[in-house]
Amino acid sequence: MKKPELLAPAGSFNKAKIAFLYGADAVYAGTSSLSLRTRAEMGDDDLVKTIRYAHDIGKKVYAAINIYAWDNMYEEIKKQARILNDLKVDGIIVADGGVVEIIKQEAPNVDIHISTQANVVSYHSANFWHRNGAKRVILSRELNKEQIKDIITHTPMGLETEIFIHGAICFGYSGRCFLSDFLACRSANLGDCAQSCRWEYNVYVEEANNPGNLMPVEHDEKGTYIFSSKDLCLINEIPEIVQMGVDSLKIEGRLKTEYYLATVVNAYRNAIDDYMANPDSYDATKYKVELDKTKTRGLTTFYFNDRNNKDFQEYEGKQYNPDYEFGGKVISPDQDKTIIEIKNRLQVGDMMEIVVPGQIDSYKLKIDELWDSDTNESIEFINPGKQGQTVKIKLPIEVEENWILRRKK
Ligand code: SF4
Structure with a gap:
């Protein structure tokens, strides 16, 4: 049984240090303007410090350039790729085929990780990316465990797989939505999502033959949260995930607090280590107790166990505030x-x-x-x-x- 990498978000140099302290093997961070969390990104100095610090303690850093880039962005992408190559970052996370080409040219010594934003949902797609230079595919969050196993079985040993195990999910295919762009002029596909899916909405229907007569559609008096997903939590599923041979387990949340980061990374670090040390006695209860001490929108296993699972929407827009x-x-x-x-x-x-x-x-x-x-x-x-x-x-x-x-x- 292979021990998977525990991969944590790093929205700043200090968050990276906290993630490593609490047991992350690697962190991922954004470049200053070219990743999917532009508001969480490290300045270039912080990224340099994070990479040096990580390498000094034997850990890894992956940098995200996972926007869907417009042509006028490619000069900046080339510049960032060359900088990351010189810094010896351990991987660059990319979604767009055009950007993959540039990374291959400008950062030939850096591994390419295909972002979840590229929505790899099949081994056909994973193998395509492998043939085109990918060292790792970050699988789509919308897969169930059978599909993940199938992809691992039908891809070469040299292609690593990474899945999300904890954190926010989108109501659409990871980020490929226009809600935020439409409502807040902030494009999810250019790294600036306003999380519009979590907002409260007033929904009305209008009968075509009776224009102007708007009838409100309300879930209840608290409002109508038609798009808001719960947060992913796969702490119970750690044994199956390890047995499946997934290479890297990712925690979402570059905008989350240092407290959230420490608590969640520590819980999963202990869960993975305890399971590896003693597979027969894994019990997720004590890790879940810790995870429940962080703020969430409710927790769900999403599609991992069951593609027909409907329990991943938080229609009341509830925040679960811990004690x-x-x-x-x-x-x-x-x-x-x-x-x-x-x-x-x-x-x-x-x-x-x-x-x-x-x-x-x-x-x-x-x-x-x-x-x-x-x-x-x-x-x-x-x-x-x-x-x-x-x-x-x-x-x-x-x-x-x-x-x-x-x-x-
Ligand atoms: S608005 Fe919601 S569903 Fe759309 S990309 Fe942002 S977080 Fe995802």
């Missing part, structure tokens, strides 16, 4: 008083958890005392006023920089 929130991040560990950057209000008496890298059980504690990080005076509470607001706190275990703390609401 926990981002408490803080360790800036400067100290056995006496550790400095943490706070993300929400903290006060004496709050119950906290330290998310311990490599360990599924978080460490629970109660805040007995807080100190102002500038004056060292004892304080009762602190609000997250300015960006980077810090506080001093005594922690009962040894921690390291970038460890994440959560606060029970």
